[in-house]
Amino acid sequence: MGALWSLALSYPEFLVAALCFVSLSGLRLAVRARRQRVPVNWPVVGMLPFVLANLGRLLDATTDALRESGCTLLFRGPWLARADFLLTCDPAAVQHCLASNHGGYDKGRDFAEMFDVVGDGLLVADAASWARQRHVAATVFGTPAFRSSVLRTMARQTVRLLVPFLDRAAAGDGGGGGGGGGGVVELEDVFMRYSLDVSYASAFDADLDALSVAAADAPVPAFGQATRVASESALFRHIVPAWWWRLLRWLNVGPERRLADAKAALDEFVYREIAERKSRLAAGSQAGEGSNLLALYMAWPRDPGMSERQRDQFLRDSAVGYMFAAKDLIVAALTWFFYMLCTHRHVEAKILDELRSLQHTATVAATGGGGEHAVFDSDALQHASYLHAAVLETLRLFPPAPFEEKEAVRDDVLPDGTAVPKGTRVIFCIYAMGRMEGIWGGDCHEFRPERWLSDVGRVRHEPSHKFAVFNCGPRSCLGKNLGLSNIKIAAAAILYNFQVELVDGNVVEPQNSVVLHTKNGMRVRIKRRHAA
Numbered sequence: 001m002g003a004l005w006s007l008a009l010s011y012p013e014f015l016v017a018a019l020c021f022v023s024l025s026g027l028r029l030a031v032r033a034r035r036q037r038v039p040v041n042w043p044v045v046g047m048l049p050f051v052l053a054n055l056g057r058l059l060d061a062t063t064d065a066l067r068e069s070g071c072t073l074l075f076r077g078p079w080l081a082r083a084d085f086l087l088t089c090d091p092a093a094v095q096h097c098l099a100s101n102h103g104g105y106d107k108g109r110d111f112a113e114m115f116d117v118v119g120d121g122l123l124v125a126d127a128a129s130w131a132r133q134r135h136v137a138a139t140v141f142g143t144p145a146f147r148s149s150v151l152r153t154m155a156r157q158t159v160r161l162l163v164p165f166l167d168r169a170a171a172g173d174g175g176g177g178g179g180g181g182g183g184v185v186e187l188e189d190v191f192m193r194y195s196l197d198v199s200y201a202s203a204f205d206a207d208l209d210a211l212s213v214a215a216a217d218a219p220v221p222a223f224g225q226a227t228r229v230a231s232e233s234a235l236f237r238h239i240v241p242a243w244w245w246r247l248l249r250w251l252n253v254g255p256e257r258r259l260a261d262a263k264a265a266l267d268e269f270v271y272r273e274i275a276e277r278k279s280r281l282a283a284g285s286q287a288g289e290g291s292n293l294l295a296l297y298m299a300w301p302r303d304p305g306m307s308e309r310q311r312d313q314f315l316r317d318s319a320v321g322y323m324f325a326a327k328d329l330i331v332a333a334l335t336w337f338f339y340m341l342c343t344h345r346h347v348e349a350k351i352l353d354e355l356r357s358l359q360h361t362a363t364v365a366a367t368g369g370g371g372e373h374a375v376f377d378s379d380a381l382q383h384a385s386y387l388h389a390a391v392l393e394t395l396r397l398f399p400p401a402p403f404e405e406k407e408a409v410r411d412d413v414l415p416d417g418t419a420v421p422k423g424t425r426v427i428f429c430i431y432a433m434g435r436m437e438g439i440w441g442g443d444c445h446e447f448r449p450e451r452w453l454s455d456v457g458r459v460r461h462e463p464s465h466k467f468a469v470f471n472c473g474p475r476s477c478l479g480k481n482l483g484l485s486n487i488k489i490a491a492a493a494i495l496y497n498f499q500v501e502l503v504d505g506n507v508v509e510p511q512n513s514v515v516l517h518t519k520n521g522m523r524v525r526i527k528r529r530h531a532a
C-alpha cells in the first residue's frame with residue numbers, strides 16, 4: 001500500500017489518470033443507469049441500486065427491464081451476498097423449467113428457509129416429500145364431498161356475511177362516512193375478512209365471522225393478518241442479502257420480529273385446533289369427521305415412520321399451507337377485479353347484462369333489516385362466460401402470485417440458449433408475462449375480457465406456460481377451479497346488488513410482496529343498486 005502511495009506521489013500523472021478512469025467509468029454507468037431500463041451492474045453493490053431506486057414501482061420496473069433484455073436477464077446482487085438470480089418472463093423458459101424439465105428444478109432449501117412460515121409443507125417441499133404431500137393434497141382436493149362443501153361454504157359466507165356487511169355499508173353505516181350517498185369501505189380489508197371466513201370454515205368447519213357486521217370496527221384477527229405479514233416478509237427476505245435478514249431474525253427486530261409474531265399467532269391457533277380435535281376424537285365424539293380440510297387430513301392413514309409430534313406438525317403445515325394457498329390470493333384477485341371494473345365501466349355493464357340474463361338461477365336471500373338480495377352459486381355461474389373472461393383478464397394483468405421461483409438442481413440451458421449453472425435461482429415474473437407484447441399482442445396493456453372469448457362466446461383456453469397465473473406443469477395449482485368459483489361467487493353478489501365506486505384521490509397500486517396486495521388498500525363507496 002505504502003509503495004503504491006509513494007509511486008502515485010512520484011508520478012502524479014498516474015494518480016490523475018487512475019482517478020479519471022474511475023470517475024469516467026462511474027459516470028458512464030450512471031448515464032447508462034439513467035438512460036436505459038436494464039439494471040446496471042455496479043461494482044460492489046451489483047444491481048441493488050436498481051431495486052432501491054425503483055422500490056415504489058418494482059414490478060413495473062422489472063417488467064420494463066425484462067422487455068428491454070429480451071425476456072431474460074441475470075440479476076447481480078451485491079458482491080459476496082450470494083444474491084444473483086436469473087429473471088425471466090419467457091413462456092419457453094416457463095414451459096422448460098416448470099413442465100418439460102421439471103425434475104431439473106427444485107424449490108430449494110433457500111426458498112424453504114425464506115418461506116419457513118409454512119414449515120415443511122407442500123408449498124416448499126421438494127422431491128419425495130413433495131410427491132408424497134402432493135398425492136395427499138390431490139386426493140383431498142379431489143374428494144367430491146370436499147369440493148362441494150367448499151363451494152357451499154363460499155356461497156353461505158357470501159349470503160350471511162359479505163352481502164349483509166356491504167348492505168349495511170351502503171346504508172351509510174360502513175365507517176368512513178363522507179357525502180355522495182352510500183358508505184365508504186376499504187374493499188381489500190373487506191375481502192381479507194371474507195376470504196378468512198371462507199378458508200377458515202372450509203379448513204376447520206367453524207365460523208370465525210371476521211366480516212360480521214358486529215366485528216366491522218374490530219381489527220382483522222391476528223390469525224388472519226399473519227398470512228399477509230408473512231408474504232411481505234418473504235419478499236423482504238428475497239430482496240436483501242441473506243446475512244442481513246438472518247441478522248435481523250437473530251436480533252428479533254423489524255420485519256423479522258413481525259414475522260416471528262405472525263408465526264406464533266398461526267402456531268398457537270392451529271396447534272390448539274388440532275389438540276382439541278384429537279381430544280374430542282379420543283373421547284369418542286365424531287368431531288374429527290366431516291368434509292373440512294383438517295378432518296380429511298386427520299383421517300389420512302398415518303405414515304408408520306411418523307411420531308405423534310411429526311404428525312401434528314404435518315397437520316399444522318398442511319392447514320397453514322392451505323390458508324396461504326387459498327386465502328390471500330383470492331383477496332388480491334377480488335381487489336384488482338373491482339379496481340378494473342371501477343376504471344372500465346363498459347366491462348361492468350356487460351357483466352351486469354349477463355347476470356341479469358341469469359337472474360332466474362339466482363337465490364334470493366334476506367340480509368336482515370328487511371332487505372333482500374340475489375346471490376348466484378357456482379352452478380348458476382356456469383354460464384357466465386363474460387364474467388369468467390373478465391376474471392381471467394384481471395388475473396393476466398394482476399396475477400395474485402406475481403413471481404414463481406425455482407433453483408436449478410444441475411447445469412442446464414434455457415431454450416433461448418441462456419446457461420443455467422447448478423444452484424442458480426430462477427425467478428419467473430408472471431406479472432411481466434401478462435404485459436409483454438410478444439406474448440399477448442400490441443394491446444397487452446388494455447383490459448379487454450373479449451380476448452378470452454371465442455367467436456361463439458365460449459371461454460378460450462390459453463396454455464399454462466403462456467398464462468402461468470396458476471403455475472404450470474406438475475406443481476400447478478390444485479385449487480384453480482375452486483379459486484375461480486370463489487372469485488365469481490363474491491364478484492357476482494357484489495356487482496348484482498351494489499354499485500362500487502373508487503373514492504377520489506385513492507391511488508391504488510401494487511405492494512411489494514409475494515402476493516399482489518395493494519399498497520394502501522382500496523377505498524370505495526358502496527351504494528345499493530336499486531335497478532337490479
Ligand code: HEM
Pocket residue numbers: 122123134137325326327329330333399400401404405468469470471474475476477478479480482483484
Ligand atoms: C386466484 C386464486 C389462486 C391463484 C392465483 C393460485 C395460484 C397458485 C400458484 C401460482 C401456485 C404455485 C405455487 C408455487 O409452487 O410456488 C399454486 C399452488 C397451489 N395452490 Fe393455488 N391459487 C389460487 C387459489 C387456490 C385455492 C383456492 C386453493 C385451495 C382451495 C389452492 C391450492 C393450491 C395448492 C394446494 C397448491 C400447491 C401445489 C403444489 O405445490 O404442488 N390455490 N396456486
